[in-house]
Amino acid sequence: MSTRKTFRTSLWVGSTYFIEGLPYMIVKFMSFVFFTDMGVREALLGLLNLLGIPWNLKFLWAPFLDIFGTKRGWFLKIQAVLIVLTFAIAVLAGFVSKDDPSSISILQLIAFIFVALGFVAATNDVAIDAYYLEGLSDPKEQAAYSGLRVLTYRFAVIYARSVLVAIAGLVNWFWSFGAGAATLLAFLILHKFLLPKFEAKREGPRSTVKEAMDNFKRSFAxxxxxxxxxxxxxxxxxxxxxxxxxxxxxxxxxxxxxxxxxxxxxxxxxxxxxxxxxxxxxxxxxxxxxxxxxxxxxxxxxxxxxxxxxxxxxxxxxxxxxxxxxxxxxxxxxxxxxxxxxxxxxxxxxxxxxxxxxxxxxxxxxxxxxxxxxxxxxxxxxxxxxxxxxxxxxxxxxxxxxxxxxxxxxxxxxxxxxx
Missing domain, CATH: 1.20.1250.20 (MFS general substrate transporter like domains)
Structure with a gap:
C-alpha cells in the first residue's frame, strides 16, 4: 500500500471511529452529567441507563443497512440527523434552569430527544462498522488499523468527558452541547469529501430482504x-x-x-x-x-x-x-x-x-x-x-x-x- 493511500485510509478510519465514539458519549455520559446538574432525583437518573437499549438491540436492524442504499450514504445521512438532534438538545438546554419548576416540561422533552438520539447513534455504529469492513475487506488490513480504531474512539471519549463537560462548567450547557453539534458538523463536511465510495465499485446484485434475514437467522442460531x-x-x-x-x-x-x-x-x-x-x-x-x-x-x-x-x-x-x-x-x-x-x-x-x-x-x-x-x-x-x-x-x-x-x-x- 502506497504512503499516500495509507495516510488517506488512516484519516478516514480515525475520523469515522471518532464519530462513532462521540455520539455514544453524548448519550451515555453527558446525559448523566446534565440531568444530575439539573437536580433530577436519583431514581430517575438511574433510568438513564436504559438509553443503552439501542446498543443492545442494534444487531436486529443491522442487516437492513446492507439492503437499502450504501454504507457511506447511510453514515452521512445519520450523521446529519445526529447534528440536528444534538443541536436541538443544546437549544433546549439553554432555556433550562434547575431552580425554575417550569423547566420540567423542557427536561422531559430533552429526555425524549436523548432516546431518539440513542437509536440514531446506535445505527451510526452499525453503519461505520459495516463501512469499515466494506472498505478493508482483507483481514490483515483490518488488523493493521484495529489499534487506530480503538485509539480514535478513546479520543472521542476523552473529548466528551473533558472538553465538552468543561465547557458546561465554565460557560453553560447550551455551549457544551452546541460544541458537540459543531464537532459533528465539522466531521460531516470532512466525510462528505473524504470518504471513498467503495460500494460503487461492487459488482453483482445486492442482497434481498429474505437473503439477509436468512443469513441473520443462520448466524444467530x-x-x-x-x-x-x-x-x-x-x-x-x-x-x-x-x-x-x-x-x-x-x-x-x-x-x-x-x-x-x-x-x-x-x-x-x-x-x-x-x-x-x-x-x-x-x-x-x-x-x-x-x-x-x-x-x-x-x-x-x-x-x-x-x-x-x-x-x-x-x-x-x-x-x-x-x-x-x-x-x-x-x-x-x-x-x-x-x-x-x-x-x-x-x-x-x-x-x-x-x-x-x-x-x-x-x-x-x-x-x-x-x-x-x-x-x-x-x-x-x-x-x-x-x-x-x-x-x-x-x-x-x-x-x-x-x-x-x-x-x-x-x-x-x-x-x-x-x-
Missing amino acids: SYFKRDRIVLILFFIICYKLGDEILFSMNTPFLMRELLVTKTQLSLISGMVGSFSVIGGAMLGAWWIAKQGLKKAIWPITIFMNINILAYVFLAVIRPQANTFNGLALIAFVHSYENIAAGLGNAALTIYLMSLCNREFKAAHYAVGTAVMSLGATVIGSLGGALVEQIGYVWLFTISFMASIPSIALLLWLPVEEKK
Whole structure:
C-alpha cells in the first residue's frame, strides 16, 4: 500500500471511529452529567441507563443497512440527523434552569430527544462498522488499523468527558452541547469529501430482504448452538456486572455526595479516568498475550472485582472535592478503579472474540457485546431507586456482591485459546 493511500485510509478510519465514539458519549455520559446538574432525583437518573437499549438491540436492524442504499450514504445521512438532534438538545438546554419548576416540561422533552438520539447513534455504529469492513475487506488490513480504531474512539471519549463537560462548567450547557453539534458538523463536511465510495465499485446484485434475514437467522442460531451456551451467556452477563452497577450511579455520587464540580469532573473522569482505562486495557492485553487467556483471566477477574471495595471506602469516608486532599483521594480511587475496569474490558473482549467462528465473526461479536451490556442496561436502571432506599454505601456493597458469581463461574467456564 502506497504512503499516500495509507495516510488517506488512516484519516478516514480515525475520523469515522471518532464519530462513532462521540455520539455514544453524548448519550451515555453527558446525559448523566446534565440531568444530575439539573437536580433530577436519583431514581430517575438511574433510568438513564436504559438509553443503552439501542446498543443492545442494534444487531436486529443491522442487516437492513446492507439492503437499502450504501454504507457511506447511510453514515452521512445519520450523521446529519445526529447534528440536528444534538443541536436541538443544546437549544433546549439553554432555556433550562434547575431552580425554575417550569423547566420540567423542557427536561422531559430533552429526555425524549436523548432516546431518539440513542437509536440514531446506535445505527451510526452499525453503519461505520459495516463501512469499515466494506472498505478493508482483507483481514490483515483490518488488523493493521484495529489499534487506530480503538485509539480514535478513546479520543472521542476523552473529548466528551473533558472538553465538552468543561465547557458546561465554565460557560453553560447550551455551549457544551452546541460544541458537540459543531464537532459533528465539522466531521460531516470532512466525510462528505473524504470518504471513498467503495460500494460503487461492487459488482453483482445486492442482497434481498429474505437473503439477509436468512443469513441473520443462520448466524444467530450458530452462536447459540455451542456447548454449555447457558453457562457462557450467564458468565458474559455477570462478568462486569459489579462494575456496571457501580458506574451506573458513579456521576451522581461524585457530584452530589463528594461535591465534585463539572470542571473537576472533566479532569477526574475525562483525563484521569479515561487514561486509566486505556492503561488498564493495554496492561490486560499484554498480560493475556504473555500468559494466555486461560491463565490470565483468573487474576484479572479477581483484581477487577476486589477493587470495587475502593468505592465502598469512598462512600463511607466521603472525602470532599472542595479540599485538595479530598480531591486527590477521589482522583486516586477513580483512577485505581478504572485501571481495574480496563483490565476486565481487555479480558472480556478477548473472550468474546474467542467465541466467534470465522464465518460469522462480525455477527457473533455483535451478539456477544449485546449480551455483555444487558446487565448494565437493565440492572443499572435500578441503581437510582436503590440509592434512594439504601444509600451509596450499600449500593456499592451490592455491586461487589454482584461481582462474585463471575469469579465462581470461572471454575466451569470453557476457555479456548485462539492460535
